[in-house]
Amino acid sequence: MSLQKRCGLPRLQAAKATTTSTASTTVVPWNSRLRELANQCHFAEALTLYRQMLRSGHPPNAFTFPSALKSCAALSLLVTGKLLHGHVVKTGCEPEPFVQTSLISMYCRCSLIKNARRVFEDNDSSRKLTVCYNALISGYTSNSKISDAVLLFRRMREAGLSVNSVTMLGLIPGCIDPVHLGLGMCLHGCIIKSGLDIDLSVGNCLLTMYVKCGSVDYARSVFDEMPGKGLITWNAMISGYAQNGLATHVLDLYREMEFLGIRPDPVTLVGVLSSCAHLGAHGVGREVEQKIKFHGFGSNTFLSNCLINMYARCGNLVKAHAIFNSMVEKSIVSWTVIIGGYGMHGHGEIAVQLFDEMVRTGIRPDKTIFVSVLSACSHAGLTEKGLEYFTAMERKYGLQPGPEHYSCMVDLLGRAGRLKEAEDMIGSMQVKPDGAVWGALLNACKIHKNVDLAELAFKRVIELEPRNVGYYVLLSNIYTDGENLEGVLNVRKMMRERQLKKEPGYSYVELKGKVNIFLAGDRTHHQTVEIYKMLYELESLVKELDEYKENKIQGKNEELLISEGVHSERLAIAFGLLNTLPGTEIIVIKNLRACRDCHLFIKLVSKIVDRQFIIRDATRFHHFENGICSCKDYW
DNA sequence: TTAGGGTTAG
Numbered sequence: 271m272s273l274q275k276r277c278g279l280p281r282l283q284a285a286k287a288t289t290t291s292t293a294s295t296t297v298v299p300w301n302s303r304l305r306e307l308a309n310q311c312h313f314a315e316a317l318t319l320y321r322q323m324l325r326s327g328h329p330p331n332a333f334t335f336p337s338a339l340k341s342c343a344a345l346s347l348l349v350t351g352k353l354l355h356g357h358v359v360k361t362g363c364e365p366e367p368f369v370q371t372s373l374i375s376m377y378c379r380c381s382l383i384k385n386a387r388r389v390f391e392d393n394d395s396s397r398k399l400t401v402c403y404n405a406l407i408s409g410y411t412s413n414s415k416i417s418d419a420v421l422l423f424r425r426m427r428e429a430g431l432s433v434n435s436v437t438m439l440g441l442i443p444g445c446i447d448p449v450h451l452g453l454g455m456c457l458h459g460c461i462i463k464s465g466l467d468i469d470l471s472v473g474n475c476l477l478t479m480y481v482k483c484g485s486v487d488y489a490r491s492v493f494d495e496m497p498g499k500g501l502i503t504w505n506a507m508i509s510g511y512a513q514n515g516l517a518t519h520v521l522d523l524y525r526e527m528e529f530l531g532i533r534p535d536p537v538t539l540v541g542v543l544s545s546c547a548h549l550g551a552h553g554v555g556r557e558v559e560q561k562i563k564f565h566g567f568g569s570n571t572f573l574s575n576c577l578i579n580m581y582a583r584c585g586n587l588v589k590a591h592a593i594f595n596s597m598v599e600k601s602i603v604s605w606t607v608i609i610g611g612y613g614m615h616g617h618g619e620i621a622v623q624l625f626d627e628m629v630r631t632g633i634r635p636d637k638t639i640f641v642s643v644l645s646a647c648s649h650a651g652l653t654e655k656g657l658e659y660f661t662a663m664e665r666k667y668g669l670q671p672g673p674e675h676y677s678c679m680v681d682l683l684g685r686a687g688r689l690k691e692a693e694d695m696i697g698s699m700q701v702k703p704d705g706a707v708w709g710a711l712l713n714a715c716k717i718h719k720n721v722d723l724a725e726l727a728f729k730r731v732i733e734l735e736p737r738n739v740g741y742y743v744l745l746s747n748i749y750t751d752g753e754n755l756e757g758v759l760n761v762r763k764m765m766r767e768r769q770l771k772k773e774p775g776y777s778y779v780e781l782k783g784k785v786n787i788f789l790a791g792d793r794t795h796h797q798t799v800e801i802y803k804m805l806y807e808l809e810s811l812v813k814e815l816d817e818y819k820e821n822k823i824q825g826k827n828e829e830l831l832i833s834e835g836v837h838s839e840r841l842a843i844a845f846g847l848l849n850t851l852p853g854t855e856i857i858v859i860k861n862l863r864a865c866r867d868c869h870l871f872i873k874l875v876s877k878i879v880d881r882q883f884i885i886r887d888a889t890r891f892h893h894f895e896n897g898i899c900s901c902k903d904y905w
Numbered sequence: 906t907t908a909g910g911g912t913t914a915g
Contacts, residue, residue, distance in 0.1 A: 298906065301907085302906065305907080331907095333907050334907090335907085336908055337907085339908095340908085367908080369907080369908085370908090372907085372908060374909090375908070375909065399908090401908050402908085403909090404908085404910085405909050408909060434909095435910080436908095436909050436910055439909080439910035442910090443910085443911085470911085471910060472910090474912070475910075475911045478911065478912070501912085502911065502912050503911095504912090505913080507912095508912090509912065509913065510912090536913075537912055537913045538912095540913050540914055541912090544914070571914090572913065573914085574914095575915070576913095576914050576915095578914095579914070579915065602915085603914060603915045606914095606915045607914080607915050609915095610915065639915080641915090
C-alpha cells in the first residue's frame, strides 16, 4: 500500500507554489487557519484541515508546509511527515528556506537526524540561512549529539552567518551534563562577547544549564547579573536550588520574590513545596497552600501532589489524605506520594490497602510506585506481602525490577532476619547491584548482629561508594555493638587515610515561616547569647530532676547519664523555647539521625517546660516512633 | 501569511 493511502491523504497534483500565482491566493485562508491551529497546539485538527484542503482541490504552497510539518513533528508522525516531504518536492517548495527549516525540524523531532542532514546538505548553500543551521543544531543537541552541533556551529560561523539567540538556545541544552560544563562555559563566553546575554531566554537557558550541571553558584551569578528577570528566571533559580537540595535557599528566594511583589505561578510553588517537604517546613507549606487557594491553582494536579507529599513528610497524614481524597483527578503520582507517606511513617497496612484500591480503579502500577509499596511493606514488617508484590511486579505487570526495588527487598528480608535469603537475592539480580542494595544488607547485619556478613557487605558497598561516610559509620557501630575495639579503630584509620569526615549534623526549627538552622557549637544565630543562656539553664535543670539524680546515684539506668554539650538539637530546643509560648509543639528536624543522648535530653526537658517536642529526621522518619529514635549513634 | 528556543511533582 502506498504511503498516501495508508495516511488517508489524496493524491497531490504537482503544482508549483509561488506567492504570485492565482492558486496560491485561494489557499491563503486555508493557510491562515492551519497556522492558527498549529500555534494553538491543535496539531491533529491542523492535519485534518490539511487533508480537507487537498480534497477540496487547493494545492499547498510554501506557506502551508511549515504549519503542517510542525504538527507532524509535535505528534511524532514520521510517516505523515515523510509523505508531506513528498508533497514539498512535488510542489517544488523544497528550496524555500522556511520549508527546509520545517523539514529539518520535523525529522529531528522524529529522531531521524540523517534525513534532516540530507535535507540540509541537498540544498544550495546560498539558501542556507541562520534559521536552517539553528534547526539542525537544535536537532543534534536534542538527540544527544552535542559534538555534531558544535561542528555545525563552527561551520556556520565560518560561512559568515550571523549567530543569534536561538542558535545559543539550541546549543546550551547540550551542556546540561557536568561533563560538558567546560563547553557550556565557553558558550557562555561567546554569548557575552556577542552581546546575547541581555536576551532573557538565553539567560534563563544558561541558568538552567549551570543548575543541571550542579554549579548552583554559577547559576546564581547568572541570575544576579540578569538585567530583567522574568517569572521563568525566578522559577528556574527556585527549582534549581530545590533540585540541588538547597531547600533553605529556595525559601529565602521565595521570600525575596514575595517582597518584590512578583506573583508566583504553579511552577514556582512546586519548587517551594518540594523544599518544604525536604525541610519539614510545615508552616511555610501551609502558607503556600493558602496561596494556592488564593491564586485559584487548586485544581492543579502537580500542586496537589506536592501538597500531599509535603504534609506526609511533615508527619501530617490526616491533612495529606484529605487533600488526596479531595482530588477530582488523581494521577499515579498522587497515589505514589500518599502510599509513600503512609509507608515512611510505618503504616504499611494502609499503604497496601491504598495500592490495592489503586489497582482496582484501573491504574496500572509503574516502577516508582512499587518502590513506595515495597518500602512500606519493609518498614511495617509485612514481609510476605512484600514478597508477593515483588513477584507480581515482573509476572503480572511485566516490570523489570531495578536496583531500587532490590534494595527494598534486601531491606525487607534483612529486617525480618532472613539474611541468607537477602544475600541470595543480591546474587540472583539481573541488574548490577548498587551501593544501596549492599547498604541495605549492611544495615540488616547491624540489626541482627551478623559481623561476618557485615564485613562482606561493607567490602562490596565500599567498592561502589568509597566516599559514602554513612557505611563506615555503620560498620564501626556494628563493631562497637560487638565490643570489637580493634574493628572500630580500623574503620577510623580507613576513614582518616581516605580523608573522610562525617557530614556535620545540623538541626532546624521552623518559626514564623523562617527556618532557623544550627550546627553543633554554632554561634552564628542572632540570638546566640540568649540561646546559650537558655541551654545552660536547661542543662542545670535537667540535672536537678529527681529522675536523673536517682538514676545517676544508683546507676540503675545508664541511659539517663546524658552528656553535656552544645549539640545542634539542643541549640534548636533552646531557640524554640525562647521564641514560643507554653503549650506549643516544637518540631526539631535533623539532617542525620539524632543521637540517643539528645532524645533523652528532650525527654527530660519536656518534664520541666510546658512544650511538646518532636524530633524528626528529615529523610528517615521511619526510624522514629513517638518522637524517639530507636537507632544508636556512637559518634 | 512562512521557521528555530528556555522553567514543572513521586
